[in-house]
Amino acid sequence: MSRAAExxxxxxxxxxETHAKALRAWLPQHAVLDQVEELRPYECDGLxxxxxxxxxxxxPDAVEQVQAxxxxxxxxxxxxxxRGAGTGLSGGALPLENGVLLSLAKFNRILDIDLVNRTxxxxxxxxxxxxxxxxxxxxFYYAPDPSSQIACSIGGNVAENAGxxxxxKYGLTVxxxxxxxxxxxxxxxxTIGSDGLDSPGYDLLALMTGSEGMLGIIVEITVRxxxxxxxxxxxMASFAEVEKAGNAVGDIIATGIIxxxxxxxxxxxxxxxxxxxxxxxxxxxxxILLCELDGTPEEVDDDILRVKGALQRSGCTDIRxxxxxQERQLFWSGRKAAFPAAGRISPDYYCIDGTIPRRQIGKxxxxxxxxxxxxxxxxxxxxxxxxxxxxxxILYDGNKPGELERTEELGxxxxxxxxxxxxxxxxxxxxxxxxxxxMCVQFSPQELTxxxxxxxxxxxxxxxxxxxxxxxxxxxxxxGAMHVRKGELKFPHLERF
Amino acid sequence: xxxxSIPDKDIAEELCHTVKRAASxxxxxxxxxxxxxxxxxxxxxxxxxxxxxxSGVVSYEPSELVITARAGTRxxxxxxxxxxxxxxxGFEPPSYADDATxxxxxxxxxxxxRRPYSGAARDxxxxxxxxxxxxxxxxxxxxxxxxxxxxxxxxxxxxxxGTLGVIAEVSLKVLPIPAxxxxxxxxxxxxxxxxxxxEWAGQxxxxxATCHYDDNLWVRLSGSEKGIAAAMARIGGDAVDxxxxxxxxxxxxxxxFFDGVRPLWRLSVPQGSPPCSLDxxxxxxxxxxxxxxxxxxxAETIRADIARMGGHAVLFRGGDRSSEVxxxxxxxxxxxxxxxxxxxxxxxxxxxxxxxxxx
Numbered sequence: 001m002s003r004a005a006e007x008x009x010x011x012x013x014x015x016x017e018t019h020a021k022a023l024r025a026w027l028p029q030h031a032v033l034d035q036v037e038e039l040r041p042y043e044c045d046g047l048x049x050x051x052x053x054x055x056x057x058x059x060p061d062a063v064e065q066v067q068a069x070x071x072x073x074x075x076x077x078x079x080x081x082x083r084g085a086g087t088g089l090s091g092g093a094l095p096l097e098n099g100v101l102l103s104l105a106k107f108n109r110i111l112d113i114d115l116v117n118r119t120x121x122x123x124x125x126x127x128x129x130x131x132x133x134x135x136x137x138x139x140f141y142y143a144p145d146p147s148s149q150i151a152c153s154i155g156g157n158v159a160e161n162a163g164x165x166x167x168x169k170y171g172l173t174v175x176x177x178x179x180x181x182x183x184x185x186x187x188x189x190x191t192i193g194s195d196g197l198d199s200p201g202y203d204l205l206a207l208m209t210g211s212e213g214m215l216g217i218i219v220e221i222t223v224r225x226x227x228x229x230x231x232x233x234x235x236m237a238s239f240a241e242v243e244k245a246g247n248a249v250g251d252i253i254a255t256g257i258i259x260x261x262x263x264x265x266x267x268x269x270x271x272x273x274x275x276x277x278x279x280x281x282x283x284x285x286x287x288i289l290l291c292e293l294d295g296t297p298e299e300v301d302d303d304i305l306r307v308k309g310a311l312q313r314s315g316c317t318d319i320r321x322x323x324x325x326q327e328r329q330l331f332w333s334g335r336k337a338a339f340p341a342a343g344r345i346s347p348d349y350y351c352i353d354g355t356i357p358r359r360q361i362g363k364x365x366x367x368x369x370x371x372x373x374x375x376x377x378x379x380x381x382x383x384x385x386x387x388x389x390x391x392x393x394i395l396y397d398g399n400k401p402g403e404l405e406r407t408e409e410l411g412x413x414x415x416x417x418x419x420x421x422x423x424x425x426x427x428x429x430x431x432x433x434x435x436x437x438x439m440c441v442q443f444s445p446q447e448l449t450x451x452x453x454x455x456x457x458x459x460x461x462x463x464x465x466x467x468x469x470x471x472x473x474x475x476x477x478x479x480g481a482m483h484v485r486k487g488e489l490k491f492p493h494l495e496r497f
Numbered sequence: 498x499x500x501x502s503i504p505d506k507d508i509a510e511e512l513c514h515t516v517k518r519a520a521s522x523x524x525x526x527x528x529x530x531x532x533x534x535x536x537x538x539x540x541x542x543x544x545x546x547x548x549x550x551x552s553g554v555v556s557y558e559p560s561e562l563v564i565t566a567r568a569g570t571r572x573x574x575x576x577x578x579x580x581x582x583x584x585x586x587g588f589e590p591p592s593y594a595d596d597a598t599x600x601x602x603x604x605x606x607x608x609x610x611r612r613p614y615s616g617a618a619r620d621x622x623x624x625x626x627x628x629x630x631x632x633x634x635x636x637x638x639x640x641x642x643x644x645x646x647x648x649x650x651x652x653x654x655x656x657x658x659g660t661l662g663v664i665a666e667v668s669l670k671v672l673p674i675p676a677x678x679x680x681x682x683x684x685x686x687x688x689x690x691x692x693x694x695x696e697w698a699g700q701x702x703x704x705x706a707t708c709h710y711d712d713n714l715w716v717r718l719s720g721s722e723k724g725i726a727a728a729m730a731r732i733g734g735d736a737v738d739x740x741x742x743x744x745x746x747x748x749x750x751x752x753x754f755f756d757g758v759r760p761l762w763r764l765s766v767p768q769g770s771p772p773c774s775l776d777x778x779x780x781x782x783x784x785x786x787x788x789x790x791x792x793x794x795x796a797e798t799i800r801a802d803i804a805r806m807g808g809h810a811v812l813f814r815g816g817d818r819s820s821e822v823x824x825x826x827x828x829x830x831x832x833x834x835x836x837x838x839x840x841x842x843x844x845x846x847x848x849x850x851x852x853x854x855x856x
Contacts, residue, residue, distance in 0.1 A: 116695055116769035140699070161645045168642060174649070175620050190829040195767040195807040197612065197786040200824040201834055201852070202661075203619055206652030210645045227701045250560035256583060256673035258562075296701055298723035355641040357561050387642035427643035435646070442646055446633045450841070454648050457836035470647065 012097070016055055019078065019100070023058060026068035031106075033057040042101050045086040045093040046148075047434055049350075049404060054081070054095030061106035063181070063189060063219050070217065071187035073100055079463050080185075082213040084124060084156030087148045089351055090432030092160060092212045092468060099466075102217065104155050110134050111220070117195065118225045119178060124155025124218050128162075131223060140225040143170035146428070147336055155218050161210030163428035165261045165335070168386035169294075170226065172428070174209040181220035182208065185459045195222065207454075212430050213465040215458040229294035232260060233304055234328045237311045238285035238318040242266060245287035246361030248314035249385045252291060253358070255306045261292040262386030263335050266365070269342070269382040269393070270334070276341040279334030280327075282318055289316075289385065290335055292328075338382040339393070346378070346395035350407045353435075354418030355389045355427035364421060368392055368414055375410045377403075389427035390418070416441050431469045439469075440476035448473060505553030507567065509626070509634050509665050515546055516663060517632030520844045528659040528848055530569060530598030534605055538658050540818040541851040548600050551665060554578055556640070563623060563640045565668040568600025575599055579671055587615040587672040591748045600664045606656025609748040610706035610717070613698070613768070613783040615672065619655040626666035627654055630842030640668045653837075659848040660856060661841040675719035678705065680743065681734035683714045687772045687781070690714040693732075694784040695769045702728045708747050709781040710754055717744060747782065754780045757791060760816035762799060764788040766808030775802055789813075800824055823852060831855065 020034040033039055034056050044051040055078070060066045073080050079099035086093055095101045107123035110131065114120070115138055120131055128149040131142040145164035146152055152162070158180065161173045170176070179193035193205040208215055239245035245264055252259060265273070265288050270281040282288055289311070293303040304321065311319055322328035334341075342349045356364055365381060368390075372379040378395040392414055396407040415425040415438045425431070425438040439448065451470040455462065471479075519526050525543035529535075552569035559582040566575055572592050579585055589609030590602045603625075608617045624638030627650065638644055638651035654664055685693065690709040697704050697716075703724055706717035716732060717740065718725045729736070737743065746752040755761065764773065768785040777792030792799070796812065803810040809824035816822070826834060831853075838845065838856040845856065 114769075115699065117767045118695075118699055161649075163643050171616070171620065172643060174652070175616060184829065188829050190827060190833075192830070194765070194809065196765040196809070197768070197783060198606075198617065198656075198765050200809045200811070201826050201830065202657055202837060203606075203652050203655055204830070204833065206619060206649045206655075210649055215648075227699050230701045253562060254560050256676070258673070295720070296703070296724050296727055298727045299703070299721050302721045302723060355643050357558070357563075357641060359558065359561060384643075389641075389643045422639070423641050424639050424644040424646050426646050427641070428645060430645055431647075439646060444635070446629075447635045447637070447647070450629060450633075450635055450650070451647055453840035454650070454837065457840040458833060 012055065019076070020056055023056070023069060023072060026072070027058060027060055027065050031059045031061065031065070033059070042083065042086070042095060042103070045083070045088045045091060047089055047091040047094070047432065050091045050094050050433055052095050052097055054101035055098055057101045057103060059103045059106050063183065066102070066183045066217055066219055067187040067189060069100065069102060070183050070185060073463060074186050074461070077461060077463065079466050080217075081465050082159070082217050084153035084159070085127070085151050087152040088156060088160060088430065088432065089353070090426070090430040090434040092430050092432035092465070094433050096466070104153065104219070107155070107219065115140070119195065119222050120225055121220065121222045122154055123220060124158070125153050128152050128154055128157055135225055136228065139228050141228050142223055143176050143226050144173050147339065154221055154223065158209055158218055158221055159211065159213050160430040161428065163384070163389065165263060165384065167384065168262060169258045169260050174206055176224045177205065177209065177221055178224055179222035180205065180208055180218050182216040183219055184216050185461070185464055189219075193222070210430070212432065212469040214455055214469055215464065229260070231297040231300045232292055232294040232328065233300050234322040234331050235291045235293070235304065235307055235311065236320045236322070236331055237289045237291070237316040238282040239287045239289070239315070240285065240317050242287045242365050243362035244315050245289055246365065246385070248289060248311055248316065249358050249361060251310045251314045252307055255310050257293070257303050257306060259291050259307070259386060260294040261290065262384070263290040264288070264381070264383055264385035265335065265338065266381040268378065268380040269338055272345045272380060273334040273338050273341040276344055277333050277337045279330055281334055285317065290331060335382065342380055342393045342395060347397045347399065348395075350394040350396065350411055352390065352392045352394070352411050352414055353426045353429040354415050354423055355387065356418050356421050356423035358385070358388045360421040360423070361385065361388065364390065364417060367417060371410060371413055375406050377407060377410055384427070387427070388423065412438060433468055436469070436471045436475070437479045439471050440479050445473050445476070448476070506550055508551045509628070512546065512548070512551060512663055512665065513628055513632045513634050516628050516630065516846070519544065519846050520630055520632060523844060524846060525849050526846050528604070528663050530601040531594065531596035533592070533594035533597045534601055536814050537605055538851040539822050539854070541848055543846070543849065546663065548663065549598060555666060559584055561640070562671050563668060564671050565640060565666060566599055567666050568598060568603075568664045570599045572597045572599055572602055580674070583674050584671045585674045586621065586669065588612055588618045588621055589748065590618060591750070593749060599667055603655055603664055603667050604657065604659045610708070610744050610782060613786055614705050619652045621670045622651050622655055622667060623670055624668040625651040625654055625664055628663040628665055630662065630844055630846055634665060638668065642670065658852045660838060660852050662847065675705070676721050677725055678717060678719045678740060679725050679729065680715055680717045680737045680740040681729060681732065682737050683716070683732075683734035684712060685709070685714045686712055690781070691769065691772065691785045697732060698768070698784050702731060706744055707782065707784050715743060752780070754778065754789070758815065759791040759793060760812060761814040762790040762792060763811040763813040764790055764803050764808060765811070766803060766806045770806045770808070773802060773806070775799060796820070821854060826853070
């Protein structure tokens with residue numbers, strides 16, 4: 001019996017039955033799960049190292065049902081954790097033992113497609129890729145494309161402000177949504193944003209995006225659709241040194257071209273993926289860059305020449321331009337399969353999401369390699385070089401005693417390094433439970449206090465996903481104290497104002 | 498870091514001190530830069546906090562596509578620093594006067610002709626330093642393209658009209674200046690112009706600005722020489738010279754349309770909306786998304802009409818500045834606004850009543 005199951009005490013069983021019975025007055029019988037075996041699939045999200053059984057799982061399929069759940073939970077002061085497809089990587093949808101897990105999985109319909117205004121109105125459980133699939137025949141697509149796009153839901157994308165391969169040119173989720181329908185903690189339904197290009201009052205749309213389920217329950221999203229570029233070409237360049245590949249990123253930007261995508265993989269990552277998907281990568285190179293240029297055929301032809309020149313001046317050892325659409329897809333397939341490929345060469349892996357100024361890429365990758373050696377752990381790097389968003393994958397074996405703990409500690413150190421060089425602990429995966437301690441490094445006590453005050457403006461009793469994303473000051477004090485005990489204050493030279 | 502050609506002064510501490518004292522004494526404050534946008538928002542009074550002295554480019558890395566500057570920096574100075582390196586602000590903000598500052602531009606959330614094609618002011622804001630109502634200087638966001646640590650307070654500040662805090666510093670994503678720009682004019686009635694603009698927006702054509710007035714549609718194209726030539730062949734019309742002047746006159750409201758004393762309304766509607774039926778003169782921008790209306794019609798009439806279209810109306814210039822100038826908010830949304838105001842400015846000292854009467 002797992003630890004989570006043991007924690008189901010008699011007391012909570014009674015509580016569970018009482019609340020389940022009450023909620024069934026508002027929801028269909030099968031939409032309230034209260035049996036341990038039914039709750040089990042919801043005990044974790046994409047960050048499977050953390051697991052907890054929720055008190056209950058509810059699966060509403062109408063906005064009125066979500067409102068009823070929220071009204072009941074607000075009255076009973078039961079915390080609520082919203083969940084989309086459960087693919088998040090930071091534990092944002094990790095249940096609370098005393099809380100209701102609110103799954104939006106049944107909200108899976110595309111409600112309306114408006115090709116004149118280039119928008120789609122969708123329910124939160126719709127898969128990211130399904131939006132593009134629904135409009136591609138008309139010549140449109142939805143731009144943010146996290147690598148989990150075949151599975152992740154658009155509601156979760158909004159909650160996490162998801163990114164993807166094409167952010168530098170086409171933006172994050174926050175740049176590609178227009179309007180939300182939100183159920184507040186009290187069960188009221190409000191509209192945020194509009195069908196126009198802006199709306200009156202504060203930019204609550206920006207505030208909701210990336211708020212990790214802490215401010216409201218998103219029940220409908222209007223997304224922007226973009227015309228599919230007529231032409232897209234991919235250049236793949238090899239480098240003998242990681243540092244040179246890092247510098248080439250800045251050299252490409254300096255040409256005045258914003259590539260549609262600009263990705264980097266180091267040798268460990270290319271070897272792992274090459275064995276897996278045979279994408280045709282140069283496995284002898286220390287690093288490869290994948291640079292996609294899109295636009296009208298005329299623009300792309302111009303841009304290809306200029307980027308090729310920049311890469312040559314940056315000292316690349318080899319350049320290949322995908323011959324046709326099939327080869328372009330093949331080159332991308334390796335990048336998109338990098339995470340599962342890491343899973344083939346190591347029993348477990350831990351993905352990190354720090355973002356740094358691009359000019360620091362070479363230096364930070366070198367330092368990460370050194371730190372990996374210090375901890376005796378392998379680190380593969382595959383990431384969004386264009387926007388400085390690193391995804392170091394620490395390879396470990398969870399069955400070896402102490403290895404997960406060492407991995408998490410190394411991960412924390414890498415995030416602190418990102419903050420040290422002027423970056424952030426999370427570019428697109430969110431803080432969740434995973435990076436909550438590193439928030440203490442990135443933000444001052446006043447800033448964290450301001451975040452808490454902001455949350456209470458939406459959720460005065462702190463019932464929405466409590467304990468995630470923003471640490472309490474006492475937690476930060478403990479985190480700091482823990483490291484002082486080990487005789488090492490975290491980055492004493494960093495400003496803490 | 499690039500050397501800044503403009504006075505470089507950090508008075509953040511002084512500003513914090515002013516705010517702290519005002520908070521303890523309950524003195525209302527009026528945050529201002531060069532006060533070039535005094536016409537905008539509701540009438541609001543208070544002790545003036547002049548942010549102009551807090552100025553200068555803090556850092557500029559062209560290869561990072563990021564510039565960070567203090568709020569008092571003149572927009573014109575910022576633009577020229579970037580132009581030297583072949584870059585620009587992608588949201589093409591209007592100044593409305595020579596002295597306009599970065600802080601005022603961000604606080605008003607103004608964007609120019611490029612907005613529907615490149616993004617709005619809020620889309621380019623990566624980070625801010627903000628002084629809250631307790632006089633605490635705080636940093637949100639950062640200087641990197643992607644950052645989801647903490648709530649997006651930086652974007653919340655854009656367009657908040659200084660009601661939530663003093664914007665002290667802003668980091669912005671910048672864009673390369675397009676290799677070439679060209680403008681064509683087509684003779685089109687308003688219904689056809691709206692239809693065409695939205696058709697083009699749904700195709701991969703490098704349109705970077707649109708304006709319809711008096712049965713003429715102006716379309717700006719930005720990109721490479723070849724890309725523009727191909728687009729011009731596709732959309733037709735006559736090439737127009739003095740291109741920069743035309744778009745500047747639209748952006749800065751110096752075009753003849755903006756002359757006169759009638760109240761000027763800004764209508765923000767779904768781009769493909771049909772022409773509105775209200776009496777008055779109309780100039781349309783942003784692919785149909787932003788419509789300027791000079792009219793004597795009542796606020797109630799205008800708001801009801803625009804709300805039906807799924808948009809909102811702002812009394813931009815003139816008219817009665819003591820009643821509501823922005824579209825009234827739904828009660829639930831208004832409550833969130835009040836709560837946010839209290840979360841950032843508990844003593845309610847910042848620009849009270851500038852946005853809505855309540856706060």
